[in-house]
Amino acid sequence: MKRIVTVQDISCLGKCSLTVALPIISAMGIETSIIPTAVLSTHTLWEHYVCDDLTDNIPLVAKHWKNEGFGFDAIYTGYLASSKQIDVVCKLFDEFKTENNFIFVDPAMADNGEMYRNFDKSFADKMRVLCAKADIIVPNMTEACLLTDTEYKNEYDDKYISDLLKKLTDLGASKAVITGAHYDGKYGIMSYDSVNDEYSFYAHQKIDHIFYGTGDVFSSACVGALTQGYSLAEAVEIAGEFVFASISATMKDKDARLYGVNFEQALPLLAKYNK
Ligand code: PXL
Numbered sequence: 001m002k003r004i005v006t007v008q009d010i011s012c013l014g015k016c017s018l019t020v021a022l023p024i025i026s027a028m029g030i031e032t033s034i035i036p037t038a039v040l041s042t043h044t045l046w047e048h049y050v051c052d053d054l055t056d057n058i059p060l061v062a063k064h065w066k067n068e069g070f071g072f073d074a075i076y077t078g079y080l081a082s083s084k085q086i087d088v089v090c091k092l093f094d095e096f097k098t099e100n101n102f103i104f105v106d107p108a109m110a111d112n113g114e115m116y117r118n119f120d121k122s123f124a125d126k127m128r129v130l131c132a133k134a135d136i137i138v139p140n141m142t143e144a145c146l147l148t149d150t151e152y153k154n155e156y157d158d159k160y161i162s163d164l165l166k167k168l169t170d171l172g173a174s175k176a177v178i179t180g181a182h183y184d185g186k187y188g189i190m191s192y193d194s195v196n197d198e199y200s201f202y203a204h205q206k207i208d209h210i211f212y213g214t215g216d217v218f219s220s221a222c223v224g225a226l227t228q229g230y231s232l233a234e235a236v237e238i239a240g241e242f243v244f245a246s247i248s249a250t251m252k253d254k255d256a257r258l259y260g261v262n263f264e265q266a267l268p269l270l271a272k273y274n275k
Helices: 017-027 057-068 083-096 121-132 141-148 158-170 214-227 232-250 263-273
Strands: 003-011 031-040 051-053 074-077 102-105 175-183 186-193 198-204
Touching: 003 017, 003 083, 003 214, 017 031, 017 214, 017 263, 031 057, 031 083, 057 083, 074 083, 074 214, 083 121, 102 214, 121 141, 141 158, 141 175, 158 175, 158 186, 175 214, 175 232, 186 232, 198 232, 214 232, 214 263, 232 263
Parallel strands: 003 031, 003 074, 074 102
Antiparallel strands: 031 051, 175 186, 186 198
């Protein structure tokens, strides 16, 4: 059985990070090991959340795992709580990266043109260092602009996205994916594999609402599909369809904006990737 380790926070309420990654990756028939980076009462879009930072626990877990000889088919990081935590996760990559596995980084730090609460430019600079160590990075448009020092725009053409993707792979990862892209009336996810200089675009219908947590749903399904041996373009399509089905299941739910999408109702779609 394949095994992924995912390194991100536990938000106790508000579907994102580990509470999303665990069920999605498990539904694809992959063992999901976790390193919780922090425990928050909710994700940071709610005010007055409380956060217990677990940075100091990460090297202790890594040491025990190294002693036991545990290995992983993929190492997947999401929301990290501080620049110091990024340094610790860089060390984790050095310890667990092998010739046979890959590092998948979702540089979760911003959306809709704005950084998440508590993050600033120095955090984005640090995130660039983490991305340089990855094989695949999956920012949204806002994060892609922050990582590449590109002006964030609401209107742009396909060249703007393909240039962004190229600049992202110049940071170090050989593959990059940008979620939430749109141009010429088309909406979707664009990916780029710099090894064979190949772009692909997964297009879907326009979605008029903003739903939080869709980035984490996408990344979890995408890293699962890649781990099961699908190509980048196939994995993007599998994950894109899953996000779309999750959003469709959420449309009538007024609570969804902050609570996250009803991906649970779309989970049966992933059973066919359980090899
Ligand atoms: O990736 C979304 C996310 C994950 N975890 C926490 C967050 C957010 C988005 O705001 O606050 C704690």
